[in-house]
Amino acid sequence: xxxxxxxxxxxxxxxxxxxxxxxxxxxxxxxxxxxxxxxxxxxxxxxxxxxxxxxxxxxxxxxxxxxxxxxxxxxxxxxxxxxxxxxxxxxxxxxxxxxxxxxxxxxxxxxxxxxxxxxxxxxxxxxxxxxxxxxxxxxxxxxxxxxxxxxxxxxxxxxxxxxxxxxxxxxxxxxxxxxxxxxxxxxxxxxxxxxxxxxxxxxxxxxxxxxxxxxxxxxxxxxxxxxxxxxxxxxxxxxxxxxxxxxxxxxxxxxxxxxxxxxxxxxxxxxxxxxxxxxxxxxxxxxxxx
Amino acid sequence: xxxxxxxxxxxxxxxxxxxxxxxxxxxxxxxxxxxxxxxxxxxxxxxxxxxxxxxxxxxxxxxxxxxxxxxxxxxxxxxxxxxxxxxxxxxxxxxxxxxxxxxxxxxxxxxxxxxxxxxxxxxxxxxxxxxxxxxxxxxxxxxxxxxxxxxxxxxxxxxxxxxxxxxxxxxxxxxxxxxxxxxxxxxxxxxxxxxxxxxxxxxxxxxxxxxxxxxxxxxxxxxxxxxxxxxxxxxxxxxxxxxxxxxxxxxxxxxxxxxxxxxxxxxxxxxxxxxxxxxxxxxxxxxxxxxxxxxxxxxxxxxxxxxxxxxxxxxxxxxxxxxxxxxxxxxxxxxxxxxxxxxxxxxxxxxxxxxxxxxxxxxxxxxxxxxxxxxxxxxxxxxxxxxxxxxxxxxxxxxxxxxxxxxxxxxxxxxxxxxxxxxxxxxxxxxxxxxxxxxxxxxxxxxxxxxxxxxxxxxxxxxxxxxxxxxxxxxxxxxxxxxxxxxxxxxxxxxxxxxxxxxxxxxxxxxxxxxxxxxxxxxxxxxxxxxxxxxxxxxxxxxxxxxxxxxxxxxxxxxxxxxxxxxxxxxxxxxxxxxxxxxxxxxxxxxxxxxxxxxxxxxxxxxxxxxxxxxxxxxxxxxxxxxxxxxxxxxxxxxxxxxxxxxxxxxx
Numbered sequence: 001x002x003x004x005x006x007x008x009x010x011x012x013x014x015x016x017x018x019x020x021x022x023x024x025x026x027x028x029x030x031x032x033x034x035x036x037x038x039x040x041x042x043x044x045x046x047x048x049x050x051x052x053x054x055x056x057x058x059x060x061x062x063x064x065x066x067x068x069x070x071x072x073x074x075x076x077x078x079x080x081x082x083x084x085x086x087x088x089x090x091x092x093x094x095x096x097x098x099x100x101x102x103x104x105x106x107x108x109x110x111x112x113x114x115x116x117x118x119x120x121x122x123x124x125x126x127x128x129x130x131x132x133x134x135x136x137x138x139x140x141x142x143x144x145x146x147x148x149x150x151x152x153x154x155x156x157x158x159x160x161x162x163x164x165x166x167x168x169x170x171x172x173x174x175x176x177x178x179x180x181x182x183x184x185x186x187x188x189x190x191x192x193x194x195x196x197x198x199x200x201x202x203x204x205x206x207x208x209x210x211x212x213x214x215x216x217x218x219x220x221x222x223x224x225x226x227x228x229x230x231x232x233x234x235x236x237x238x239x240x241x242x243x244x245x246x247x248x249x250x251x252x253x254x255x256x257x258x259x260x261x262x263x264x265x266x267x268x269x270x271x272x273x274x275x276x277x278x279x280x281x282x283x284x285x286x287x288x289x290x
Numbered sequence: 291x292x293x294x295x296x297x298x299x300x301x302x303x304x305x306x307x308x309x310x311x312x313x314x315x316x317x318x319x320x321x322x323x324x325x326x327x328x329x330x331x332x333x334x335x336x337x338x339x340x341x342x343x344x345x346x347x348x349x350x351x352x353x354x355x356x357x358x359x360x361x362x363x364x365x366x367x368x369x370x371x372x373x374x375x376x377x378x379x380x381x382x383x384x385x386x387x388x389x390x391x392x393x394x395x396x397x398x399x400x401x402x403x404x405x406x407x408x409x410x411x412x413x414x415x416x417x418x419x420x421x422x423x424x425x426x427x428x429x430x431x432x433x434x435x436x437x438x439x440x441x442x443x444x445x446x447x448x449x450x451x452x453x454x455x456x457x458x459x460x461x462x463x464x465x466x467x468x469x470x471x472x473x474x475x476x477x478x479x480x481x482x483x484x485x486x487x488x489x490x491x492x493x494x495x496x497x498x499x500x501x502x503x504x505x506x507x508x509x510x511x512x513x514x515x516x517x518x519x520x521x522x523x524x525x526x527x528x529x530x531x532x533x534x535x536x537x538x539x540x541x542x543x544x545x546x547x548x549x550x551x552x553x554x555x556x557x558x559x560x561x562x563x564x565x566x567x568x569x570x571x572x573x574x575x576x577x578x579x580x581x582x583x584x585x586x587x588x589x590x591x592x593x594x595x596x597x598x599x600x601x602x603x604x605x606x607x608x609x610x611x612x613x614x615x616x617x618x619x620x621x622x623x624x625x626x627x628x629x630x631x632x633x634x635x636x637x638x639x640x641x642x643x644x645x646x647x648x649x650x651x652x653x654x655x656x657x658x659x660x661x662x663x664x665x666x667x668x669x670x671x672x673x674x675x676x677x678x679x680x681x682x683x684x685x686x687x688x689x690x691x692x693x694x695x696x697x698x699x700x701x702x703x704x705x706x707x708x709x710x711x712x713x714x715x716x717x718x719x720x721x722x723x724x725x726x727x728x729x730x731x732x733x734x735x736x737x738x739x740x741x742x743x744x745x746x747x748x749x750x751x752x753x754x755x756x757x758x759x760x761x762x763x764x765x766x767x768x769x770x771x772x773x774x775x776x777x778x779x780x781x782x783x784x785x786x787x788x789x790x791x792x793x794x795x796x797x798x799x800x801x802x803x804x805x806x807x808x809x810x811x812x813x814x815x816x817x818x819x820x821x822x823x824x825x826x827x828x829x830x831x832x833x834x835x836x837x838x839x840x841x842x843x844x845x846x847x848x849x850x851x852x853x854x855x856x857x858x859x860x861x862x863x864x865x866x867x868x869x870x871x872x873x874x875x876x877x878x879x880x881x882x883x884x885x886x887x888x889x890x891x892x893x894x895x896x897x898x899x900x901x902x903x904x905x906x907x908x909x910x911x912x913x914x915x916x917x918x919x920x921x922x923x924x925x926x927x928x929x930x931x932x933x934x935x936x937x938x939x940x941x942x
């Protein structure tokens with residue numbers, strides 16, 4: 001059932017990798033992510049001068065022998081993490097044939113990522129959104145939790161226009177404790193709306209990763225002759241001579257991608273661009289640590 | 291030269307030009323449809339590329355449409371054709387008449403006419419005889435003869451010059467017909483290659499036999515501008531030159547720069563001329579500038595048009611406009627009103643205001659010292675003292691063309707006059723006699739009828755008797771049949787002799803309404819005979835002014851060619867060129883005269899009668915001779931294909 005959605009080969013290849021946040025997070029269980037709390041951990045962090053109340057067992061007696069002053073050792077605590085995968089299910093995502101369909105690619109990417117995250121002990125939630133509404137699976141940990149995610153992705157039907165603000169607010173309500181938001185979309189919307197959404201997430205101290213998925217037709221504009229283009233999300237249409245239009249169109253797309261990248265840099269988000277005709281391994285490996 | 295298609299059915303193919311247009315419109319309306327998510331980038335890019343794309347589409351569409359049109363024209367076999375007599379196996383005798391009147395100088399008409407004639411020579415069957423003639427014949431043209439040597443005919447054709455005049459074309463045709471009658475071949479043809487300009491075709495009822503008319507004019511109603519008249523006169527301290535420019539076209543000529551030059555001085559003016567109208571512009575030159583030479587010459591010019599020859603008009607301003615008049619008063623008084631010449635001088639001065647005469651009054655003594663040759667007209671009033679030397683000078687003055695009017699008086703001794711001036715006077719003076727007579731008309735109509743209607747008012751109390759000499763004419767006589775005024779010519783001059791005084795002592799003649807007009811008649815008579823015509827029309831014969839003793843007369847025409855004139859019959863008939871001619875008397879340049887075009891010829895209106903003649907080609911037995919042009923169209927198609935490919939490569 002889930003084989004079409006989950007890329008087992010990629011998942012097996014990437015199981016040696018970890019997916020970490022770029023900042024410390026509050027966790028509920030011990031895991032691989034750096035905790036905001038200091039605690040028991042094999043990873044030494046720093047020395048701190050002894051104060052009343054510190055546990056004596058943490059005093060470094062060797063250092064006391066050398067300097068004649070009391071220092072206590074501090075260790076990083078590692079916790080598990082709650083991930084929220086937001087998948088764009090707008091109509092514009094349903095572009096491309098089998099093998100290069102943007103939505104199919106995004107589903108596979110989300111499913112594989114969710115599987116890998118669950119594998120490393122994190123909890124994962126899924127939110128499929130569009131202008132028409134948001135379908136939410138709350139974050140849970142444990143390998144069996146992949147089943148409802150895969151089922152949701154399997155049955156996902158594209159609908160509505162691309163929208164981000166409202167679905168994001170809905171998601172924040174549900175994933176209050178989640179530290180990391182992963183957005184998978186073509187982001188064919190106003191940059192202003194994307195900026196507002198990223199601002200909101202950063203204000204909520206969330207770690208953000210953007211997977212920007214575009215079809216090869218959208219990047220290369222490989223059409224010939226005169227074509228009447230119909231918008232997939234509205235009634236807009238335009239007849240163009242693709243030959244004379246190609247150069248200008250590609251320049252516009254590049255500008256858009258560059259602006260989006262710049263925005264991500266500004267808000268300290270991870271930005272991963274991916275064409276929909278490649279293996280999901282390529283974008284995933286960009287955010288993985290060994 | 292006309293244009294036609296040999297296979298016009300293929301012109302239907304031009305309709306195929308609609309194919310690229312339809313394809314263009316269809317491609318713009320509905321291209322291949324495609325649902326596409328990133329349409330926002332296309333909409334943003336569209337404005338940038340729309341103009342370029344539209345331009346590219348239009349250029350390519352135009353090139354493709356042109357290719358289809360040219361291919362269709364190519365298959366339709368385009369050709370230019372000219373008319374020629376229907377070919378027959380029989381050789382014939384052809385007289386090719388090239389209209390060389392100056393209107394043919396319009397545009398390329400004259401060149402085209404010669405080319406057309408050459409074409410006819412080449413396309414006529416072997417054994418034919420030809421002659422090539424100008425419509426305006428050359429002076430001294432020999433007899434018309436036809437020859438078989440085509441090259442010689444072509445050479446003579448090339449030598450035909452553009453004339454600056456026109457001729458009686460009907461007479462010329464008759465002349466050619468008559469020459470062709472004697473030509474060897476049975477079949478004959480007269481081909482007149484012309485612009486159909488109506489000047490020269492006076493009667494319209496000329497013989498049409500053998501005649502083929504070919505029109506080489508470029509347009510139906512060629513527009514032309516010309517300087518059509520120049521009138522130059524001396525004013526008091528200036529010279530007025532009135533220039534008339536005419537517009538023979540249907541459109542208004544505005545802002546034309548008219549330039550008038552007189553003795554090196556130029557004045558310019560901008561003029562406007564309404565269609566079919568004329569404008570006269572007056573230019574005033576200071577007279578002091580032109581006092582140096584004997585006479586002044588100049589030209590008036592407007593900007594050149596298709597017919598350049600009539601855009602300039604030359605003129606010569608003759609200095610002989612004013613008369614020098616001498617009045618000799620034999621009985622002057624302190625109170626001038628009592629002087630013998632008082633009434634005469636008053637009448638002459640009144641008339642001189644109109645005729646620009648210069649009048650000098652001398653007494654008897656001064657007269658004896660005066661050089662008479664400086665005057666055109668001399669009045670002698672009661673001059674009693676005449677020396678033999680003065681009488682001889684007066685005689686010579688008359689022989690050279692001077693005029694003397696003699697009034698006797700109480701100081702005149704008849705015997706003395708008869709002895710000294712007997713051979714010049716129109717009669718022999720007799721004794722003074724009392725009379726009570728009125729004046730009646732004489733034998734001749736020398737003066738105007740109006741003048742003679744009032745002569746009855748003149749009453750004469752005293753007069754000399756006069757026995758008219760042989761050849762003398764009694765102009766006026768008294769009621770008792772005795773002469774009152776007698777006239778006689780002497781040499782080239784004239785002598786008028788009254789038998790009564792110029793004042794009121796012997797008659798009331800001087801205070802009657804007859805006197806002043808009669809004196810003016812003398813001045814007019816002299817002025818007329820003294821007027822020197824200096825401006826002529828092409829074709830005019832010019833009588834050369836010369837002194838009686840001239841031994842050689844030559845005229846140098848505007849091209850520098852010198853023609854000798856017989857001094858006995860000083861007439862120059864060769865005014866065939868326009869411009870300024872110099873007259874050389876005894877090797878010395880004496881004066882100039884101008885020759886200009888007849889302004890009628892500047893109107894290039896066509897003769898409707900001739901045009902009607904030329905139209906029915908079938909009646910004239912003409913066939914079309916074609917020259918195919920498909921090669922040029924093929925090159926055009928190839929060039930367009932290359933252009934289309936280049937355009938596509940550039941835009942892609």
